[in-house]
Amino acid sequence: MKNAEDHQLVARALSAQDTAAFGELVRRHQSQVRNFLRKLTRDVAEADDLSQDCFMHAWDKLQTFSGRGSFIGWLLKVAYTTFLQSKRKSKRYSEILEQVGHKMETEGQSYSVQSDEVTDLDKLLAVLDDEERAIMIMSYACGLSHREISDATSMPVGTVKSVIFRGKQKIRTSFDIKDHQHG
Amino acid sequence: MTSKIINMAEKIKDAEDRILESMFDSAPIADDGFSAKIVGKIRRRLWLRRLALPVAALIGGAIAIKPLAGLVTAAVRLSSLLPQELLTATTSPLPQAPMIVLGAMLLAACLLGLRALDDSRWTALRRLERARHYRRDVPCQRTGSAR
Numbered sequence: 001m002k003n004a005e006d007h008q009l010v011a012r013a014l015s016a017q018d019t020a021a022f023g024e025l026v027r028r029h030q031s032q033v034r035n036f037l038r039k040l041t042r043d044v045a046e047a048d049d050l051s052q053d054c055f056m057h058a059w060d061k062l063q064t065f066s067g068r069g070s071f072i073g074w075l076l077k078v079a080y081t082t083f084l085q086s087k088r089k090s091k092r093y094s095e096i097l098e099q100v101g102h103k104m105e106t107e108g109q110s111y112s113v114q115s116d117e118v119t120d121l122d123k124l125l126a127v128l129d130d131e132e133r134a135i136m137i138m139s140y141a142c143g144l145s146h147r148e149i150s151d152a153t154s155m156p157v158g159t160v161k162s163v164i165f166r167g168k169q170k171i172r173t174s175f176d177i178k179d180h181q182h183g
Numbered sequence: 184m185t186s187k188i189i190n191m192a193e194k195i196k197d198a199e200d201r202i203l204e205s206m207f208d209s210a211p212i213a214d215d216g217f218s219a220k221i222v223g224k225i226r227r228r229l230w231l232r233r234l235a236l237p238v239a240a241l242i243g244g245a246i247a248i249k250p251l252a253g254l255v256t257a258a259v260r261l262s263s264l265l266p267q268e269l270l271t272a273t274t275s276p277l278p279q280a281p282m283i284v285l286g287a288m289l290l291a292a293c294l295l296g297l298r299a300l301d302d303s304r305w306t307a308l309r310r311l312e313r314a315r316h317y318r319r320d321v322p323c324q325r326t327g328s329a330r
Contacts, residue, residue: 063307140207
């Protein structure tokens with residue numbers, strides 16, 4: 001089982017509802033998915049909850065994996081969709097709370113750091129919007145190619161490239177990232 | 184040829200890209216029972232799905248048995264009250280014909296539905312198999328952190 005390719009494990013999970021094969025896929029890719037969501041949300045607990053939801057969705061929608069791209073690319077697509085859905089839900093929830101007179105503490109903050117320690121990466125990600133952040137993380141943290149990011153985000157490759165370019169420009173204007181290299 | 188050039192262009196990284204990569208880089212997260220938790224959840228859900236139909240049938244049967252028994256006894260009583268000519272008229276094949284047609288149509292729909300469900304799973308598997316052949320024929324261009 002441990003030597004099998006991702007595609008073979010997917011085939012096993014699909015044909016015989018083999019949960020052990022899917023478990024091996026989870027074990028292989030959980031770190032990348034959790035890291036992606038942790039960077040996207042900057043909240044460890046929320047990211048781990050979303051990761052669980054992501055893998056449950058992945059199990060439900062396994063038959064939609066065409067096998068043309070990498071499995072991790074497809075998995076990150078599911079993770080990104082799960083993140084967007086949860087964001088939409090919490091936005092709707094805060095709107096309902098507002099209507100009944102409550103104010104959310106995080107209102108107006110599209111990106112908040114939950115831990116006490118603010119790292120260079122936190123500062124860097126804070127200047128980007130959700131879409132830019134997701135694409136930059138997929139590109140620089142997960143090592144996906146532009147084609148794979150395009151599949152994961154359902155955007156044309158040209159748009160992915162321009163979003164990365166825009167993100168880099170924003171980072172460049174806010175930080176002197178060459179300083180990071182030496183210090 | 185064009186795709187090769189695009190892939191090569193993606194692989195060329197400047198100093199800025201390398202700095203960003205090092206900033207985004209993070210240590211792998213230990214599993215610590217995460218995958219076991221997911222598998223456990225999925226197994227529970229599968230069991231629930233498997234049990235749902237028989238349990239629903241059992242509960243439905245338990246609820247329906249009392250009125251059904253009442254209906255049968257009422258029908259028996261009614262048949263004893265009805266005149267003999269009326270009873271022979273209802274046993275003629277004509278009134279049951281629409282019910283038989285309806286039953287046959289329902290059975291056919293169920294069979295078609297089951298076939299479609301089975302087909303969707305096999306279509307996904309066939310697609311995977313085709314993709315594996317495709318990947319074998321076309322050498323993979325992915326090299327870890329290609330851009």
